[in-house]
Amino acid sequence: MTLLSTVAALFLLFQASATGTINGSVITSATGGAVAGAEVTLIDINSPGSGYGIGGVITGVLSTVFLQGTRAPTARVAETSASGRPGPVMVTTGADDRFSFKQVNAGTFRITVASTGFARQEYGQRTVNGPGTPINLTAGSTVQDLTIHLTPTGTVSGRISDELGQPAVDVPVQLVRVAFSPQGKTFQAVGSTNVNDRGEYRLYGISPGSYYLLAGNSPGPLGRPGRPSGLSTAIYALSFYPGVTDVSQAARIEVKSGAEVVADMRVQRENTYRVRGHVIDSRTGQAPPRADISLNYRNLTGGGGGFSSGQSYNPATGTFELRDVIPGQYIVQAQIQEANPPGPSTGAVDFAARQAAIAARPSAQVPVYVQNSDVDGVVLTLTVASPIPGRVSLQGAALSTLANLDRIRVEIRPTVDGIANPPTPTPVAADGTFRIDNLREGSYQIRIVNLPQGFYVKSAFLGGTDILTDVFKFSGSTS
Secondary structure (H helix, E strand, O other), rough: OOOOHHHHHHHHHHHHHEEEEEEEEEEEEOOOOOOOOOOEEEOOOOEEEEEOOOOOEEEEEEEEEEOOOOOOOOOOOOOOOOOEEEEEEEEEEEOOOOEEEEEOEEEEEEEEEEEOOOOOEOOOOOOOOOOOEEEEEEEOOOEEEEEEEEOOEEEEEEEEEEEEEEEEEEEOEEEEEEEEEEEEEEEEEEEEOOOOOEEEEEEEOOOOOOEEEEOOOOOOOOOOOOOOOOOOOEEOOOOOOOOOOHHHHHOOOOEOOOOEEEOOEEEEEEOOEEEEEEEEOOOOOOOOOOOOOEEEEEEEOOEEEEEOOOOEEEEEOEEEEEEEEEEEEEEEEEEEEOOOOOOOOOOHHHHHHHHHHHHHOOOOEEEEEEOOOOEEEEEEEEOOOEEEEEEEOOOOOOOOOOOOOOOOEEEEEEEOOOOOOOOOOOOOOOOOOOEEEEEEOEEEEEEEEEOOOOOOOOOEOOEEEEEEOOOOOOOOOOO
């Protein structure tokens, strides 16, 4: 054997001994039976340098993946990331519920499992949406007999009728659960559909838990893409099961593993309305010759957007009208139509500059609540966005001693949902300075994120007033 081939053989032997194996099975929590065809995904959560080595093999019963060659049709390997490390790898269990990941480099991993008719599950996960248990694999070791229990999902079905007992055809239906965010209590959608021509709906694949059922039209544009022709254009008041408009009076729906819940309810027909007002350019005191007027909305689950809703604008008087508005909360926005910044966009920096220029155009935003009648007298005073400079200081030490200063971000959030082009999170410079751009007149809250461990924000002052925990009002001027 030549010296070169000996070295190569030793190198390959070292590679093989440095990898490990993870074995396990997937069963149903209801009966303990095997779950065939489950998609098992191994996710590397380790630091750079971990993951799968070139030439490694990942196997599932009846499926094999070679990272450096052909692939079995029942297994998939994610694309390699920009760092050169492979992404998550998935295999499919066979008839005996087994899976195996072989020749895996040492590291820390998560395993998730998905299968039709079962709730998605992570290894070690004890509650819905709860965290799983990381798997630590050392060089040359084998993690044996991991067992992942899948919980059968439930179904919610029923009939939605109007106030006359007739099918509320095509009305949107949602199932939501309570969630919490830094902004407080929110709702998270877990399933949605539309009522069919018989007045029926069915939501399947629902994880066991407690939910609210909603039916009716949320704030937003009238109609939906792909809506069949010939259907009634009626809209319905957004209602919670068993048929109330106030969530405090709603009844929760408890979905159990493998069970079907039948929930019927009635919804009331609703009218659409109009929003009227006028636009003034604060720079001239006159109505602008051109203006884009739109409605921005935010629905119960945090989604949203903007639409024009058949706008009409009279440049001679500055008056406008928006038609066919579904009841709900909106932000009426006006923006002057100005030319885009000249020149083509050639990169991320160029694109960001163009977007910033668009966001800085004179505009106005006013919240309105549409309910039971038209809304008149909305005044949109166009103003130019202003920057606010600031500085971060560290009590009792030089700012240069603070680790990861470049990761800290200063966020200014509008207190009203649906505001378009809100200020973006701003980094802090090495000397502690920062600048919030594109801030307009309105009410805001400040938030500092990505602080190093063990540090907190003691105070945040604007014009001598501590705004750390309170809403502050910006007048549109930094003076």
